[in-house]
Amino acid sequence: MTAPTAEPPPAEQATRRNRNGDGNTAEGAAAPEPPKLRRRPMLIAVSVLLTALGALLGAFLLSTLSGTDDYVAVRADIERGDVIKETDLVRTQLRRDNSISPLSWDEQRSLIGMYANVDMAKGSLVTRESVSAEIAPADGWSIVGLALTPGQGVTGDLRVGQPIEAVVVPASAEAITGRPTTYEGIVSSVDMSDDGQTKLVDVQVRTDDASPLAAAAARQEVAIVVKSKGNGSGDTAAEPSDSTSDTTPSASPTS
Incomplete structure (x- = not known):
């Protein structure tokens, strides 16, 4: 007993009917051509410009939020008048801040041999005003x-x-x-x-x-x-400053 042959699906039957004896597709059943896309140069230019602006904005935000610079700090306490040595300085990284102006680490070598104008605690930043090349007295x-x-x-x-x-x-x-x-x-x-x-x-x-x-x-x-x-006697010498010359001189030494 011969098993019944399954009929092909309708789509396949239609394809077979459209073929000639040599297996080629009939002339009237050719596949339609895809539509041609029109290029718009203005849209391409705008998309390129937006991509470039996005990249620049991302780089700016990255440098603003996570960018740091190397500055000079002191490794240990330095007293006013001390000569600064190379071992006194250490590199520290901080975010850029326009409210302060510490010296960058690139200027570290220029600080060696200079004098501290103020007391600097361990870890404090070194500014241009906190050091000087020589200790010079104020006017008067x-x-x-x-x-x-x-x-x-x-x-x-x-x-x-x-x-x-x-x-x-x-x-x-x-x-x-x-x-x-x-x-x-x-x-x-x-x-x-x-x-x-x-x-x-x-x-x-x-x-x-x-x-x-x-x-x-x-x-x-x-x-x-x-x-x-803070002895409260009122006769201690005034701290030398730029305005010292305008103050009243101390009394002459008593015998």
């Missing part, structure tokens, strides 16, 4: 160097910016009469001699007091007293 002030042997100064460390009182102590006991001559000043720098026995202290004093104090220092007749900034 002069720097006098003192070589203090044991007994002429305090045993503790002197800090740059400390107010002091330089006391003239004559070498001869007979010359001491009444209250000694004193000069008020500010410590500018501190160092030790090569033998470690003499403390070398630069002191900023009023220009009128510089000459007599230097003469007494050359005779090794000067001792210093550390004063408190």
Whole structure:
């Protein structure tokens, strides 16, 4: 018994009817041609322009939100008047901020050997105003160097910016009469001699007091007293500043 043959689907039957005996498609049943697309140059130009603008906007946002620069910071505490060494500086990365103007890391080499104008805490940024090539006194002030042997100064460390009182102590006991001559000043720098026995202290004093104090220092007749900034006596030396020359000079030394 022969199994019934399945009839092909209607679509296949129509295809077979449209074929000739040699298997070619009939002339009247040719496939239609696809429609031709019209190119519009204006739309292409606009799409290219929008793509470029999007790329530029994305790059700007990326640099604004995540862009950082390398700046100079201090590795450890630096006191005013200290000479800056290479080991004192460290690189730090921060986002750009127009409200501050720290020195970039590219300028790090130029800072070595300069002096600190202010106290800088560990991790603080270094600005152009916080360093200088040399320590120069303000108008109306002069720097006098003192070589203090044991007994002429305090045993503790002197800090740059400390107010002091330089006391003239004559070498001869007979010359001491009444209250000694004193000069008020500010410590500018501190160092030790090569033998470690003499403390070398630069002191900023009023220009009128510089000459007599230097003469007494050359005779090794000067001792210093550390004063408190908040002692409330009102007679501590004013901090040297650009406006110092406009202030009233301190009273002349008393004998």
